[in-house]
Amino acid sequence: MQRIVVVGASLAGLRAIETLRADGHAGELVAIGAEPELPYDRPPLSKQFLKGEWDEAKIALRKQGTEDLQVEWRLGKAAASLDLGESALLLEGGERVAYDGLLIATGCVARHLPFGKGLGGVHVLRTLADARALRANLAGSPRVAVVGAGFIGMEVAASCRERGLDVTVIEPLATPLVRGLGETLGSLVAARFREAGVALRLGVGVQGFVGDRQVEGVELSDGKRVPADVVLVAIGVRPATDWLEGSGLRLDNGVVCDGAGVAAPNVMAAGDVASWAGPVGEAPRRHEHWTHAVEQGVHAAKRLLHGEVVEPLDVVPYVWSDQFDMRIAIAGEPASNDQMHVCHGSLEEGRFLALFGREGRLSGAVAFRRPRPLNAARRLIGERASFADAIAANS
Numbered sequence: 001m002q003r004i005v006v007v008g009a010s011l012a013g014l015r016a017i018e019t020l021r022a023d024g025h026a027g028e029l030v031a032i033g034a035e036p037e038l039p040y041d042r043p044p045l046s047k048q049f050l051k052g053e054w055d056e057a058k059i060a061l062r063k064q065g066t067e068d069l070q071v072e073w074r075l076g077k078a079a080a081s082l083d084l085g086e087s088a089l090l091l092e093g094g095e096r097v098a099y100d101g102l103l104i105a106t107g108c109v110a111r112h113l114p115f116g117k118g119l120g121g122v123h124v125l126r127t128l129a130d131a132r133a134l135r136a137n138l139a140g141s142p143r144v145a146v147v148g149a150g151f152i153g154m155e156v157a158a159s160c161r162e163r164g165l166d167v168t169v170i171e172p173l174a175t176p177l178v179r180g181l182g183e184t185l186g187s188l189v190a191a192r193f194r195e196a197g198v199a200l201r202l203g204v205g206v207q208g209f210v211g212d213r214q215v216e217g218v219e220l221s222d223g224k225r226v227p228a229d230v231v232l233v234a235i236g237v238r239p240a241t242d243w244l245e246g247s248g249l250r251l252d253n254g255v256v257c258d259g260a261g262v263a264a265p266n267v268m269a270a271g272d273v274a275s276w277a278g279p280v281g282e283a284p285r286r287h288e289h290w291t292h293a294v295e296q297g298v299h300a301a302k303r304l305l306h307g308e309v310v311e312p313l314d315v316v317p318y319v320w321s322d323q324f325d326m327r328i329a330i331a332g333e334p335a336s337n338d339q340m341h342v343c344h345g346s347l348e349e350g351r352f353l354a355l356f357g358r359e360g361r362l363s364g365a366v367a368f369r370r371p372r373p374l375n376a377a378r379r380l381i382g383e384r385a386s387f388a389d390a391i392a393a394n395s
C-alpha cells in the first residue's frame, strides 16, 4: 500500500499513524484535519485548560513532535466528499487526494439547540477553538448556566465553580449523569455539586434564551428564568459523517464497520465516528470515549496493514471523568435497571467500587476515587464473569 490517507487529525488518527509507522508502513502518510492544530487532547478542555491551569502547549498529544512519523499534514481544511470507486477524496476548495488505504477518524461535532445561534455568550465545547472562546468569556466573573447534565456539562460546571463563578446546571432528567451512572450514583454526584455551591435545576427543560445580541438568561419550560451571562450548551454530539453522505459507505449513527474496523475494502473507521460490530458479530456500537478511540485507532491501523490475520477487537468500554475532587470511572455498560453491589468503601464515604449485574453477569463497574479495583473489574467484565463471582472476587 503506497499511500495511506487519514482523515481526522486527532486522537484515533494519530494513534493509527503511530501504529502504521511502528508496524512497518514505509509509504506515504497523509493526514487531513479540519482544525488548524496538530493533534491535541480534548479531555483537558473541560478541566485543566478551562480552569486556566494548563496552556495549549500542555495539551499537545505528541509533546516530542511529529518529525519521526514522516506525515504530510494537511491541516485547516476538511474533507468534503469521498469517491469510493475512484479511491479518492475531495477537500474543501476542490482539491483531489487519492489513496490506496483510507482511515476515517473524524470524531463528532457538538449538538446545538434550535435557538440561540449567533447570540453572544452562548457556547458549545468540542474543539480547542470552542474552549478558547469559552475560557475568554469566563474572565470578568460572569454568571454561568450549563444546559445538560452529562459528563461534559458537569465537568464544565465543576471547573467554572472552581474558578469561583456562580453556576447553574439545567437538565430535563431528574438526576445528573443518570444514563452513565444510574439513579443512586447520579444522586451522589448531585449532592457533591450542591455542597460545592452549584445550583441544580433538574427535571426542567430549556425553551429559549433571553437577550438580543448577548445572552442574559435562560428561559425554562416551567416559565422561570435563570439569569446568565455565559451559557454552555452541552446536550451531546453527533458523528461527523456529513461529508460521507452519498459515498456508498453505510452510515447509521456513525460509519458502520465490522469488528476490526473495516467499512469497505481498504477503508477503515475508528474512534468517536465509528460504529464497530462486536467481536462475535454483535450489532455495531459507537462509543465516545478516549480509551476506545486509542484502541480502535491502533487496531484499525494493524488491520489495514496486515489484513485478516488481525482479529476483531474485543475490549470493554472504559471512560473517566473528573469533577471537583471526584475521579469517576466506568467500565462496561452499567444500566439503570441493573442490580448494584457496593464494595471497596461505601456510598457515605464517597469512595467505592459499584459492581453492576444483569441476567447473572457482571455488566459494568463504576469507581468513585477507586481506580485500582476498577481495572480488575474491567478484566472480569471482559472474561464475561458472573455477577456472583465478581462480588466474591471483591469481598
Ligand SMILES: Cc1cc2nc3c(=O)[nH]c(=O)nc-3n(C[C@H](O)[C@H](O)[C@H](O)COP(=O)(O)OP(=O)(O)OC[C@H]3O[C@@H](n4cnc5c(N)ncnc54)[C@H](O)[C@@H]3O)c2cc1C
Residues within 6 Å of the ligand: 007, 008, 009, 010, 011, 012, 013, 032, 033, 034, 035, 041, 042, 043, 044, 045, 046, 077, 078, 079, 080, 105, 106, 107, 108, 125, 126, 127, 152, 240, 243, 270, 271, 272, 273, 288, 289, 290, 291, 293, 318, 319, 320, 321, 322
Ligand atoms: C471537552 C471534552 C472532554 C472530554 N473528556 C473526556 C474524559 O474525561 N474521558 C474520556 O474518556 N473521554 C473524554 N472526552 C472524549 C474524547 O476526547 C474523545 O472520545 C476523543 O477525542 C475521540 O477521538 P477521535 O480521534 O475519535 O475524535 P476527535 O477527537 O473528535 O477528532 C476528530 C477530528 O476530525 C476532524 N474532522 C471532522 N470532520 C472532518 C473532515 N470532514 N475532514 C477533516 N477533519 C475532520 C475534527 O476537526 C477533529 O479534529 C472528552 C471530549 C471533550 C470534547
